[in-house]
Amino acid sequence: MPSRLGPTLTGGTPLRGLEEEDVLGHILPLFRSSPDLIVPPGDDAAVLATEERTIVTTDTVVLGRDWLDAWSSAADIGHKVVAQNLADVAAMGGRPTGVLITLVTDPMVSLEWVVDLARGIAEACDRADVAVLGGDLSSAPAGVVMISVTALGNLDGEPVLRSGARPGDRVAVCGSLGLAAAGLHLLTHDQAERHTTAVARQRRPSPPLGAGPQAAAAGASAMLDVSDGLLRDGGRIARASGVVLELDPVALAADVAEVAGAVGEETAWDCVLAGGEEHSLLATFPDDLPTGWRGIGSVRAPRPAEAPGVLVEGRTARQTGWDHFGGGGAGTDAVGDDPRQG
């Protein structure tokens, strides 16, 4: 990880020397209120109108590990960290209502960067009609910038867990697959111009938030958002539910084709099967799929001595993904045949 900040982060007035209230004075006016917000941030705490069940989740991004200064603007990062938390709320079947944002940063980061970050946060919140409920602004050692988001949402009815998939259910996706990973691949290889949509998706995920409550209403039996890759996240549903997900590569061919021209056929399959940060929704349905969802496979019971898991064209697919302490890249559960050679 970098111990020095790049020029994107430091161009302008450094936070060092500014009062916290001055910084907040530049940021807070960017955040819109919402009908759910009874007491806005600024007192000891905010007060949010809630119903019987509230969904809560949190996620953190760290400079140098989750994003690189050279690849993402502050607004991109603000947008992304909010969007991925809202996706978790949607993946339970809920409607996001609010977020809390914590920025812990090297005080050599500029006020301008922080204001741009806040703009990205505000944009992602406005798109989802979500209020900023609070936050914290703290200094960190040199080179450190991290942003932590907690999201809240309202849940009508029952939550859609990972554990409810049953044999006979259909496996379906709402949203794209592999675009964000292809974008990351292109940024890594300094080829961003080869697929600007993929690069944009990497920088600013666009989770189909409305599809979460929609799927819940349509009787989805299990759901999550694709944050660590179709195989790894599908494996989570499979293990939690004690089932096997059989994915149909034909149903994924269009996703592969979408990025194959830019990254090559082999990498395209990697992106679609194992690419993270897409934040599309993956669910299982006992009945017909709701509008906007597309079938990519089916659920069956494990055969004798077969472990729950994900198969592609009947074979165990490579499991790749990201583990924060075990090291990036290939996961430790990388086993089995490559379905593309099947």
Add this chain to the structure above:
Amino acid sequence: MPSRLGPTLTGGTPLRGLEEEDVLGHILPLFRSSPDLIVPPGDDAAVLATEERTIVTTDTVVLGRDWLDAWSSAADIGHKVVAQNLADVAAMGGRPTGVLITLVTDPMVSLEWVVDLARGIAEACDRADVAVLGGDLSSAPAGVVMISVTALGNLDGEPVLRSGARPGDRVAVCGSLGLAAAGLHLLTHDQAERHTTAVARQRRPSPPLGAGPQAAAAGASAMLDVSDGLLRDGGRIARASGVVLELDPVALAADVAEVAGAVGEETAWDCVLAGGEEHSLLATFPDDLPTGWRGIGSVRAPRPAEAPGVLVEGRTARQTGWDHFGGGGAGTDAVGDDPRQG
């Protein structure tokens, strides 16, 4: 700030090389559920039973800035960061129901330290009957350890804001004043043995959580928790309400006496008037004080050309406190006479 971790943090098995799920396997069993917790952490998000109004707040502590390895065990820090967030919920008049915890850490920190941290978190949660609703565990550059907590609470009735103090109200406190600051002073001067209660309060604040809803029910017109010092926090009520708080030094004499033997008379006044991290509750009441609260002054309207603020024995008191970016120690609003010389 330190770029190397002390032995307290690194003694044992480093996180580096462990899978995130292995680490969580040691931590999650320490956390108790609660009747409010409908879906525990482990899915995309947790689901909490809520009522019409939910209080939310967040706060972060960073190694080297908010605590020193040599002064606080991991369990102390876990306890403290939870307690200070729960105090914010209580200070709105609410009952805390849940917390989310994010740990971003140098992977050379040991599993044992993290488990001890989780024990302190669990103890503070259990004392308040609060559930852990989720969290995040991420790696950070060398030397960085930070813990972020978001707390939720249920609010019956109206929130108690900072802006409701009115001329004629009484100013009151529930809990101690100056103990945590005296403890910090003793730790700084390597004299912890001179007042072990004060040092313990510095390490583990003990906010009177039940006094928050109690004060709300008794008609408190304004309230907050004393996190940055009586003068600075009192000033927040004064400015938000457009009033002057007149504090009576006689009413504070017992607080001063409590620590004067250990830190000296002058420092004791500093601790009581300006000491942070106490997390006692400061409120204003138009009517009689509820049980457990003690009067320390009164509220009046500003005189012509007088700004809202806090007076001690009729004089502007020194305003000290902590500002994250402006540098620690004396704040920039340090003006006026020293009331101890008045």
